């Protein structure tokens with residue numbers, strides 16, 4: 001496996017060319033588009049403010065609204081005359097299916113390592129978080145991918161819960177936004193290039209377990225009088241869902257969540273799709289989990305690895321940013337609508353994710369067959 005320090009000039013040139021195409025420069029926005037882009041940035045900024053606990057009540061609700069474009073009002077607003085803006089966004093974040101040849105060209109001579117978010121990526125977003133099942137065809141696609149490439153599920157969910165949904169023992173799992181990482185089950189065999197490490201690999205937030213249990217109970221209590229609110233214990237973090245809460249109560253819900261989190265200075269608040277996430281203040285996120293897994297697989301400081309991360313949520317942005325910073329790999333945002341993102345490519349929905357995974361498997365199968373000829 002070539003280390004970055006011994007890469008020959010041709011490889012450097014090829015890597016630079018691949019990086020340039022995988023991270024296309026943002027074209028200068030046109031006037032109307034610039035305005036819309038500012039709105040996307042404002043929504044992201046509102047979310048950031050909330051994360052820092054500095055938002056006003058109006059700011060929170062705006063951020064909550066922007067947290068899921070599947071929300072009816074947001075969808076209607078987005079559908080209203082935004083074709084130009086969508087085309088410009090697609091130019092910056094082209095479809096990973098449409099540009100499939102570019103994707104596989106970038107992987108030439110490299111080991112693909114696949115990172116997959118769960119909710120909204122492998123399973124469609126549904127009202128009840130306990131009913132977010134993935135289809136059997138999606139499971140088969142993930143299983144096929146994992147035969148060819150080391151594959152990890154990186155989720156905000158508790159690791160056991162996401163395993164119960166995915167049910168594939170041969171994968172790596174990074175639950176609780178990467179704070180609970182486990183390798184494939186010992187009975188599974190590894191047929192690709194990665195060095196599989198088995199068992200629990202990393203739990204950087206173990207000391208927070210009692211605190212998370214406390215905040216979970218406080219939030220359960222506070223949310224019990226808000227119809228539709230649901231609190232989910234994700235072991236090293238807690239989710240407060242507001243997808244089924246009347247919008248009129250969002251301000252009050254956000255206020256209560258923030259009040260509870262203030263009682264725990266070592267915890268912080270962030271936001272996903274119609275959900276607040278309460279988690280330890282440690283500097284650990286899905287991006288750090290991606291780097292940890294690459295290192296565990298023996299790909300630290302390697303130029304011949306291509307991490308591919310597919311995700312739909314704000315928390316996945318940490319992983320997209322890591323790929324941009326490393327100038328290595330491929331971030332794919334799953335979204336039907338333009339969103340501020342550090343991903344390079346896009347796919348519209350889980351069905352397209354499945355198509356992309358199956359195409360990768362087919363491409364790998366064909367290239368192996370060609371090698372045998």
Ligand SMILES: O=P(O)(O)OC[C@H]1O[C@H](O[C@H]2O[C@H](CO)[C@@H](O)[C@H](O)[C@H]2O)[C@H](O)[C@@H](O)[C@@H]1O
Nearest residue numbers: 118119125126127129132155156239273274275
């Ligand atoms: O990192 P992920 O795997 O994407 O997990 C993020 C959160 O996903 C789940 O909530 C989301 O999906 C639910 C089911 O479709 C949906 O009802 C909810 O509105 C979404 O936010 C999960 O329940 C959370 O605990 C995760 O943090």
